[in-house]
Amino acid sequence: MFCNQCEQTAHGIACDIAGVCGKNEDVAALQDALIHALQGLSYWAREAHRLDLRDEQIDILVLKGVFTTLTNVDFDPARLSELIREVVARREALAARVAAHGGGVPVGSDCLAFAPAVDDDALVDQGKALNLIESLDVDPDIRSLKQILLYGIKGICAYAEHASKFGQSDPVVIDFIHEALIALDTDGVSLEDGVALALKCGEVNLRAMELLDAGNTGHYGHPVPTQVPLGHRKNKCILISGHDLKNLETLLQQTEGKGIDVYTHGEMLPCHGYPELRKYPHFYGHYGTAWQNQRLELPAFPGPVLFTTNCIQRPASTYAQRVFTTGLVGWPGAQHVPEDDFSVVVEMALEMDGFTDYCDKGSVTTGFARNAVLGVADQVIDAVKAGAIKHFFLVGGCDGSRPGRNYYTEFVKQTPKDSVVLTLACGKFRFFNQDLGTIGGIPRLLDIGQCNDAYSAIQIAVALSEAFDCGVNELPLSMILSWYEQKAVSILLTLLYLGIKNIRLGPTLPAFITPNVLNYLVDAYQIQPITTPEADLQAILAL
Numbered sequence: 001m002f003c004n005q006c007e008q009t010a011h012g013i014a015c016d017i018a019g020v021c022g023k024n025e026d027v028a029a030l031q032d033a034l035i036h037a038l039q040g041l042s043y044w045a046r047e048a049h050r051l052d053l054r055d056e057q058i059d060i061l062v063l064k065g066v067f068t069t070l071t072n073v074d075f076d077p078a079r080l081s082e083l084i085r086e087v088v089a090r091r092e093a094l095a096a097r098v099a100a101h102g103g104g105v106p107v108g109s110d111c112l113a114f115a116p117a118v119d120d121d122a123l124v125d126q127g128k129a130l131n132l133i134e135s136l137d138v139d140p141d142i143r144s145l146k147q148i149l150l151y152g153i154k155g156i157c158a159y160a161e162h163a164s165k166f167g168q169s170d171p172v173v174i175d176f177i178h179e180a181l182i183a184l185d186t187d188g189v190s191l192e193d194g195v196a197l198a199l200k201c202g203e204v205n206l207r208a209m210e211l212l213d214a215g216n217t218g219h220y221g222h223p224v225p226t227q228v229p230l231g232h233r234k235n236k237c238i239l240i241s242g243h244d245l246k247n248l249e250t251l252l253q254q255t256e257g258k259g260i261d262v263y264t265h266g267e268m269l270p271c272h273g274y275p276e277l278r279k280y281p282h283f284y285g286h287y288g289t290a291w292q293n294q295r296l297e298l299p300a301f302p303g304p305v306l307f308t309t310n311c312i313q314r315p316a317s318t319y320a321q322r323v324f325t326t327g328l329v330g331w332p333g334a335q336h337v338p339e340d341d342f343s344v345v346v347e348m349a350l351e352m353d354g355f356t357d358y359c360d361k362g363s364v365t366t367g368f369a370r371n372a373v374l375g376v377a378d379q380v381i382d383a384v385k386a387g388a389i390k391h392f393f394l395v396g397g398c399d400g401s402r403p404g405r406n407y408y409t410e411f412v413k414q415t416p417k418d419s420v421v422l423t424l425a426c427g428k429f430r431f432f433n434q435d436l437g438t439i440g441g442i443p444r445l446l447d448i449g450q451c452n453d454a455y456s457a458i459q460i461a462v463a464l465s466e467a468f469d470c471g472v473n474e475l476p477l478s479m480i481l482s483w484y485e486q487k488a489v490s491i492l493l494t495l496l497y498l499g500i501k502n503i504r505l506g507p508t509l510p511a512f513i514t515p516n517v518l519n520y521l522v523d524a525y526q527i528q529p530i531t532t533p534e535a536d537l538q539a540i541l542a543l
Contacts, residue, residue, distance in 0.1 A: 001015065001016050001017065001018070001019075001025035001029070001128075002014050002015075002016055002028075002132075002133050002134065003015045003019055003023075003133075004133070004147075004510075004511040004512050005071060005147075005150075005151050005154075005485070005486060005512070006020070006021060006071045006400075006484055006485045006486075007400060007402065007483050007484045007485075007507065007508060007510070008020045008021070008400050008401065008402045008484065009511050012508060012511055013511055014511060015028075021072050022072075022075065023075050024075075025128070026077055026124045027075050027076075027077060027080065028127075029124045029125075029126075029127030029130075030077055030080040030081060030084065030123065030124060030127050031068070031069040031080065032127045032128075032130050032132035033084050033116065033123060033127035034065055034068065034069055034080060034083060034084050035069060035132060035150070035184075036111050036114055036127075036130055036132065037065075037084050037087040037088050037091070037111070037114055037116070038062055038066060038087055038181055039109075039181045039182065039184065039185045040087075040088070040091050040109070040111035040112045041058065041061075041062060041087050041088075041090060042062060042177070042178040042179075042181040042182055043105040043106075043109065043112055043182060044091055044094045044095050044105060045059065045062065045094065045178050046105075046175075046179065046182065047098050047103045047104065047105050048094060048098050048103070049171075049175060049178075051098060051101050051102075051103050053097065053098060053101060054171075056169075058090055058094060059174040060161075060164055061086070061087065061090060062157075062174065062178070062181075063157045063160050063161045063164065063174065063177065064083075064157075064161055064328055065083060065087055066153060066154055066177065066181075067154065067158045068080070068083060068328050070154045070155070070157075070158055070310055070485060070486050070487070071310060071484070071485040071486065072310040072485070073309065073310040073328055073329055073330075074328055074329060074330040074331075075330065075331050075332065076330035076331060076332055076336075077120065077332075078120070079330045079336075081116075081120050081123055084116050084123065088114065088115065088116055091112075109185055111185055114126075133147065136150075136184060137187075140514050141191060141194075141514050141516045141517055142189055142190075142194055144512055144513055144514040144516075144517045145189075145191070145194030145197070145198060145517060146183070146184050146189070146194065147512040148194075148198050148201075148489065148493070148510075148512065148513070148517075149180055149183065149184065149194070149197050149198055149201055150180075150184055151486040151489040151490075151512070152180075152198065152201035152202070152205065152486070152489050152490045152493050153177055153180045153181070153201060154486035154487075154489075154490075155205060155486045155487035155488070155489055155490025155491065156173065156176075156177065156201065156204055156208045156490050157177060158309070158486075158487055159205070159208040159209055159211070159452050159487070159490075160173050160174070160177075160208045160212075161328075162212050162215070162243065162244060162245075162246075162309075162452075163208065163211040163212040163214075165215070165244075165246045166212075166214075166215025166216070166219055168211040168212065168215040168218075169211065170207055170211060172207060173204055173207055173208050173211070176200065180201065183197055198493055198496075199493065199497045200497075201493045202490070202492075202493030202494040202495070202496055202497030203497045205490040205491065205493060205494045206455070206458070206494045206498075208490075209452050209453075209454060209455035209491075209494070210455055212452050213453070213455045216245055216274070217274075219245075219276065220245060220274035220275065220276040220277050221274055221275035222275075222369060222371040222372070223270065223273030223274055223367040223368075223369040223371070223372060223449065224275060224367050224372055225273065225365055225366075225367045225368060225372055226273045226278060226365065226366055226367045227363045227364070227365050228269065228272045228285055228286045228363055228364055228365070228366055229284065229285035229286070229360075229361070229362075229363050230285060230286055230362055230363055230364060230433065231358070231359040231360045231361035231362070232261075232263070232284075232285065232358070232359050233261065233284065233355060233358050233359075234355055234356060234358055235259060235260065235282075235284075235354055235355060236258075236259055236260040236261065236303065236349050236350060236352070236354035237260060237261045237262075237263055237301070237303035237349065237354045237355055238255065238260055238261075238262050238263070238303050238304055238305075238345060238346070238349045239263045239264075239287055239301050239303060239304070239305045239306070240262060240264060240268055240306045240308065241264075241265040241266045241267075241268060241305065241306070241308065242266065242267065242268060242307055242308030242309035242310070242329070243267050243268070243308065243309045243450055243451070243452070244308035244309055244327060245271055245274070245277070246339075247306070247326055247327065247339060248262075248264075248268060248271055248277065248308070249276075249277060250339065250340065250342060251306065251342050251345070252277065252282070252283055254341075254342050254343065254346055255282060255346055255349075256280065256282065258346065259350075260282060260303075260346065260349050260350070260354075261282050261283075261284040261285075261354075261355075262280075262282060262283050262284065263284060263301075264285075264286045264287070265286070265287050265288055265305075266288075266426055267425065267426050267450045267451065268286075268308075269286050269364075269366055269432075269447075270366045270367065270369075270447065270448075270449035270450050270453065272286070272367070273366050273367025273368075273369070273372075273449070274367075287301060288429075302352055302353050302354050302355060302356075303322075303348075303349050303354055304322045304323070304324060304345050304349055304352070305322060305323050305324065306325075306326060306337075306342065306345050307323070307324070307325045307329050307334070308326055308327055308329065309327065309328070310329065310485070320333035320334050322348060322352075323335070324336070324337050324342075324344070325337070326338070326339050326342075327339055362433070364432055364433050364447070365443065365447065366447040366449070367447070367449075368422075368443075368446035368447055368448055368449075369448055369449050370448075370455075370456035370457075370460050370463075373446065373448075373456075373460050374459075374460065374463055376442060377463060377464075379440060379441070379442060380420075380464075381464075381468075383440050383442065384468075384476075387418075389418060389419065389420055389439055389442075390416070390418045390419060390476060391415075391416065391418070391419040391420075391476045391477075391478070391540075391541065392419065392420050392421075392422060392464075392475070392476060392477040392478070393411075393412075393415055393419060393420070393421045393422070393477075393478050393479075393480060394421075394422045394457060394461075394477065394479045394480070394481075395408055395412055395421055395422070395427070395428075395431075395480045395481075396422070396423045396424040396425050396428060396451075396457070396481060396482070397425050397427040397451075397481040397482035397483050397484070397488055397491075398425060398427055398451070398482055398484030398485060398487075398488050399426045399427045399429055399430060399484065400482075400484040400507075402507055402508075404506070404507035404508075405430060405482065405507055406430065407507060407532070407533060408427060408430045408431060408482055409430040409431045411480060411533040411537065412431040412434060412436070412445070413431070413434065413533075414533050414537055415436070415444075415537070416541070417439075417444075418439070419444070420439065420445075420446065421436065421444060421445045421446065422446050422448055422457060422460070423445065423446070423447055423448065424447070424448040424450065424451065424453050424454060424457060425450060425451035425453075425454075425488075427481075427482040428447060431445075432445075432447065448460075451487050451491065454491045454494070458494075458495075458498065461475065461477060464477070471499075472498070472499075472500060473499070473500065473501050473502070478502070478504070478540045479495070479500065479502075479503045479504065480504045480506075480530065480536070481503060481504065481505050482505075482506055482507065483505065483510070489510070492505070496521075496525055499525075500525070501525050501526045502525075502526045502527075502528070503525065503526075503527050503528075504528055504529070504530050505527060505528070505529060505530065506529055506530035507530065508529070509529055
């Protein structure tokens with residue numbers, strides 16, 4: 001086993017016995033075999049596109065397949081084995097169809113001839129034998145760039161798969177995924193080619209986030225500032241975690257009028273700001289504060305839990321009887337339910353006690369996406385010109401369990417009172433319930449939304465730069481980002497594609513970036529690791 005795709009990889013090098021995330025070496029091997037199988041399918045899909053034989057179902061399968069290998073999505077060996085075999089079967093069928101129309105692909109690549117074993121244990125052995133990461137390239141710098149590309153497209157596929165549920169797609173996105181998978185299998189990639197592919201990945205991710213934004217806002221309206229209770233009220237209850245708004249809507253529809261309150265967890269918090277979701281009176285509050293959002297203290301929640309996408313930490317197996325997964329998510333011991341039928345979750349909620357009292361733990365405000373912020377743009381601009389707002393900080397990204405993430409809590413606490421903090425993604429749960437006050441009626445802490453709502457943050461930054469007739473890098477705006485998994489990689493690549501400089505990244509730098517690649521990023525974009533809140537704030541405000 002060799003896996004270094006997340007921030008918490010063992011010893012800062014790689015997980016080689018078991019994943020810090022909880023996956024074992026068999027799951028890691030099957031995920032590698034799945035990527036290998038998808039590379040073979042992409043060769044034929046690219047040729048099919050050239051011949052105008054595009055098969056949208058295959059394109060969706062590739063998105064789902066790549067997304068499945070993202071950290072903490074699917075740890076179920078049986079489901080992974082089934083998916084690998086489906087990918088290879090679709091590869092063979094597509095190859096026959098393309099050949100019948102006079103098409104073909106270059107011969108010689110192992111992924112084109114990959115035949116998964118019938119026996120699951122033997123398939124695991126095949127995955128282990130691939131030695132996927134080491135086989136990407138003999139040159140460590142090229143291998144590093146290919147890993148950046150691989151992890152970047154994993155993030156893209158997460159966003160593109162969600163967007164596809166709303167009918168939002170763009171051939172540009174899936175065509176790049178195919179090209180990237182093929183590039184990973186290609187020898188002779190130069191340093192320049194690798195950098196160009198990484199930046200192209202950032203460009204395509206921007207489009208994927210735009211598609212998802214269009215799907216979310218097109219169906220549920222633009223988020224509006226909304227107060228969300230952190231306590232609970234006396235009633236039956238269900239907790240939903242993840243990122244998938246479509247799954248949340250389905251759950252709200254299927255619990256309507258049944259005496260069940262729906263609580264969000266993790267990155268579902270921003271969903272309270274969408275008008276078409278908040279209209280449900282039983283869509284009540286958010287469960288957990290700060291680090292509890294990621295540890296998910298299940299014993300304290302008296303109802304079933306539904307996971308819709310990857311979460312930072314899998315629930316303990318002792319609670320598995322009331323844990324449900326849906327979509328691509330799969331964990332041994334958890335019951336997987338179809339995305340259009342949550343009846344078993346509802347039935348369990350009705351059987352359990354639920355909350356038997358009322359508890360007021362205050363509230364937080366979410367829903368400051370781009371429309372909400374730009375709706376008061378004149379006030380913001382006037383406050384900047386008057387000197388009431390002197391700096392903006394974007395403090396966002398992923399959360400995790402590694403020590404050092406309290407940096408972000410302390411950083412936000414210490415930001416000057418004449419500054420505004422924009423935040424997004426699950427990293428905000430280190431400080432999302434802090435009261436930073438207001439400036440001229442504008443809250444100093446603005447929750448923009450989920451990780452994919454980096455699109456909103458980018459639009460806000462662009463609008464401010466246009467208002468002040470300067471580039472984004474000339475704005476009094478600093479980005480302090482935390483990363484954990486591959487969606488953060490794709491967002492970082494998007495920021496680099498846009499030419500954003502002076503990003504501070506932590507808690508540690510990616511283990512898959514070699515010194516030479518890091519030096520390039522430092523020279524070209526002035527990326528730097530976080531140090532201490534005090535030192536970083538002093539350096540930022542001195543500029």
